[in-house]
Amino acid sequence: MLSLSNFRKYYGSHLALSIDTLQFQPGAYWVKGENGAGKTTFFKALAGLLPCQGTVQFDDGTSLHAHPVAYRRRVHYAEAEPLYPGFLTGKDLLRFAGKARQAPEGQQQELVEAFAMSRYFETPCETYSSGMMKKLSLALAFLGSPTVILLDEPLITLDEQARRRLFDRIRTAAERQNVTFLISSHQLWEPELLPVQGVCQVANQTVVAA
Numbered sequence: 001m002l003s004l005s006n007f008r009k010y011y012g013s014h015l016a017l018s019i020d021t022l023q024f025q026p027g028a029y030w031v032k033g034e035n036g037a038g039k040t041t042f043f044k045a046l047a048g049l050l051p052c053q054g055t056v057q058f059d060d061g062t063s064l065h066a067h068p069v070a071y072r073r074r075v076h077y078a079e080a081e082p083l084y085p086g087f088l089t090g091k092d093l094l095r096f097a098g099k100a101r102q103a104p105e106g107q108q109q110e111l112v113e114a115f116a117m118s119r120y121f122e123t124p125c126e127t128y129s130s131g132m133m134k135k136l137s138l139a140l141a142f143l144g145s146p147t148v149i150l151l152d153e154p155l156i157t158l159d160e161q162a163r164r165r166l167f168d169r170i171r172t173a174a175e176r177q178n179v180t181f182l183i184s185s186h187q188l189w190e191p192e193l194l195p196v197q198g199v200c201q202v203a204n205q206t207v208v209a210a
């Protein structure tokens with residue numbers, strides 16, 4: 001379980017988000033909110049990519065501020081619009097991230113197949129379409145042994161088959177490895193494809209269980 005208390009995120013003197021307490025269990029949470037509500041800000045702060053205040057920690061005490069390396073190893077984030085250096089291949093990026101995260105043997109190849117990237121993952125990223133780039137970013141988010149995966153608008157640019165593969169993957173990781181997923185999406189949720197543990201609403205500078 002991931003718990004937040006007295007969480008605050010400021011941009012300069014502007015308070016972007018304030019959350020007194022919030023907890024996430026294993027499973028998938030749909031994070032809703034209007035444009036500019038603060039979803040990306042929330043995800044980036046939870047991922048340790050933006051500074052924030054307060055306590056964000058796991059059950060075993062591993063915390064964002066006290067154990068930044070151990071915490072970040074457990075929290076992966078996939079951007080809404082991923083960009084990578086164009087000269088690197090998907091294979092380069094998977095190998096690099098796999099090494100940094102001590103990913104299990106064979107996991108990279110397994111993700112390449114799961115996200116149907118075999119045809120292109122050995123070519124430079126600058127040749128990828130936006131959907132191809134998106135699949136790479138999603139595969140990277142699953143690489144390693146994360147406890148929490150933050151997916152910012154994962155459905156945009158994905159075709160129907162890729163979407164189904166992603167939902168299967170999320171369901172399996174949530175059920176078998178107790179992974180928590182926070183998923184932001186402006187698209188209508190499809191509960192028959194992916195049942196959710198909860199829904200969160202980002203509005204009025206806070207995040208609440210809806």
Ligand SMILES: Nc1ncnc2c1ncn2[C@@H]1O[C@H](COP(=O)(O)OP(=O)(O)OP(=O)(O)O)[C@@H](O)[C@H]1O
Pocket residue numbers: 011016033034035036037038039040041042202
């Ligand atoms: N670097 C920044 N400096 C100052 N304000 C920022 C910065 N980044 C975002 N904001 C502001 O924080 C608020 C939340 O932005 P954020 O990108 O988190 O929203 P969002 O919910 O992800 O929006 P969308 O659905 O449009 O992607 C907005 O008012 C935005 O203008």
